[in-house]
Amino acid sequence: MRRKIEEALLVWKNSRVRKPLVLNGARQVGKTYSILDFAQKQYRNLLYVDFSAQKNACALFEGDITPEALLPQLEVITKTSVDPESTLLFFDEVQACPRALTSLKYFFERAPEYHVIAAGSLLGVALGREEYSYPVGKVDTLTMHPLDFEEFLWAFQEEQLADLIRAAYAADRPMGLHDYALGHYRRYLLVGGMPEAVDAASSSASPSEIQSIQLGITDAYIADMTKYASPLDSAKILNVWRSVPEQLAKENHKFQYATISSSARAFQYEAPINWLNAAGLVSFCYRVSEGRKPLKAFVEQDFFKLYLLDVGLLAARYGVDAADLEPAADKGSCFRGGIAENYVMQQMVANGIEPFYWGTTSRAEVDFVVQMSEGDVAPVEVKSGGNVSARSLEAYRKAYQPPYVLRVSTKQFGFENGIKSVPLYAAFCIGS
Structure with a gap:
């Protein structure tokens, strides 16, 4: 591999x-x-x-x-x-x-x-x-992280497809294999990047067999929580771990302690959350008050989102199948949006990018804000389907006038009106 x-x-x-x-x-x-x-x-x-x-x-x-x-x-x-x-x-x-x-x-x-x-x-x-x-x-x-989507393509002998995606991303030109690549992307959402799951998928294992492997991995992580923490701490760590999928299925993906328990407070769960981050099982995405560099100067530590290390493990914990991930305008859109965000976060973290998010008291929120290698600060809006309207993104553009914005969705490559359209399968190209 x-x-x-x-x-x-x-x-x-x-x-x-x-x-x-x-x-x-x-x-x-x-x-x-x-x-x-x-x-x-x-x-x-x-x-x-x-x-x-x-x-x-x-x-x-x-x-x-x-x-x-x-x-x-x-x-x-x-x-x-x-x-x-x-x-x-x-x-x-x-x-x-x-x-x-x-x-x-x-x-x-x-x-x-x-x-x-x-x-x-x-x-x-x-x-x-x-x-x-x-x-x-x-x-x-x-x-080292789980396989990103490009490595996933390599595992399925799709090196040429990965190269075509990189070329289309650089040139902002439509790619003829768009639907074919989206099919691989949706498969990645279910399989994820844990090597054992990828190896099983490449050997034609059934979805239930792959999900069994993934749940076995999460069970091993739970065992580590018990082994390397006190009984009281491990119970809190486990509560946080179990709450992350629910946090990402909400309309607002900001971490809310009340999702763990109505009586949960920040001071009780700061150490357990940091434990999961130190173990590499979750990644922080902090809110910034300003969309300008250096982003770290504007971090608001009390506002953050948590993402799992691997989107396949997240999908397994939801118990979803391929049909559940098809774009649809229903009550599941928040759940699908959370999975798509987790996927994009995973690709950027594997690429060495530290993403933040931007929000205001008026409920405007941009999914990610990243500082690119060339120094530009770029907002990244993620859509699980083809509906790409985003009032928050327009609010950000009006406030900070970035040189361009990244819109990640199921739509084709392109660049128009300062918006760089990035298909979901090309998220691994961001920042590379």
């Missing part, structure tokens, strides 16, 4: 100022597979330690964790000879051995010639409960 992280790993490997690498990401997004595949392609040898499976390996890090002390012992337990130039050292599930993460500092300071990668899930929460020293400034970091 081709992943974009491979390109970033190759840049890291060839960097003249390479540091040990920490690869973050939620559980089951494909970190281990991608690194092992990268090692097979780029190195002669691999020294692999999985701290969840090899409990005895953690004992090696209880004493001296300098490279000169660790390497001979690691060579013995893994039966691997280490050559600095041709061997990758891979410490997996490093959250199970905090001092292995600390050891990266000494690899950087005393043995920078070694190629070392540490990967783990829940690093932000699991290690926060331990006494450890994070090697700040001594490591490079990357974050």
Whole structure:
């Protein structure tokens, strides 16, 4: 399965100022597979330690964790000879051995010639409960996400279609395969980007089989909430987790504590929400009071939306099928709009964009506002169907006169009256 992280790993490997690498990401997004595949392609040898499976390996890090002390012992337990130039050292599930993460500092300071990668899930929460020293400034970091829509197309041998979409996005010209691409987009909404689900879908698994995989993944996340939080905290974390689909099905997708419970208050749930964000299971989208750069200067911390890491997991939790996602002017439009927003948010986050949203007291609201690579601030309006009327977008344009706006919908590519029309299947192009 081709992943974009491979390109970033190759840049890291060839960097003249390479540091040990920490690869973050939620559980089951494909970190281990991608690194092992990268090692097979780029190195002669691999020294692999999985701290969840090899409990005895953690004992090696209880004493001296300098490279000169660790390497001979690691060579013995893994039966691997280490050559600095041709061997990758891979410490997996490093959250199970905090001092292995600390050891990266000494690899950087005393043995920078070694190629070392540490990967783990829940690093932000699991290690926060331990006494450890994070090697700040001594490591490079990357974050891995579920497959974006372009990677999804690659998984189905649709590389040429992905290239055509990119070309049409750049040229603002209609694409003849528009309906064909929309079909793949709607399939992605149900399958999502979790590698196990994508692999099953590419092997012609049934919708019920794919949904079973997705619900199994969410069950594993719930188990982590119990494992890495106190009983009281885990109950609140679970309440927030369960409320996100309901939050996104409302007409106003702003996070409302009353959706969790009529008695819920912000001070009670701030830590549980941050736990889910640190675990990579949700992403914040904060409101900004002004649609001008720098956007971070205008963030209103008390107003935010939460999106799940993967639209397929969201669809599975709703229990929807393909017919439920067809555009229609009915009471389900808010639910479909929430799924479309979650999808677009997922694509932008995977692209390294930090989206915000803009709103006013007069109820005008633009779904997303992003700062593009060229420096422009662009509003992004998302429509799950072809009805693209948007009074809020016009209010934003009148207030800030942006050079252009992005309208993401089922309509064709185009550029007219300062509006760049982006089909939903092309959201992965935004900011790239």
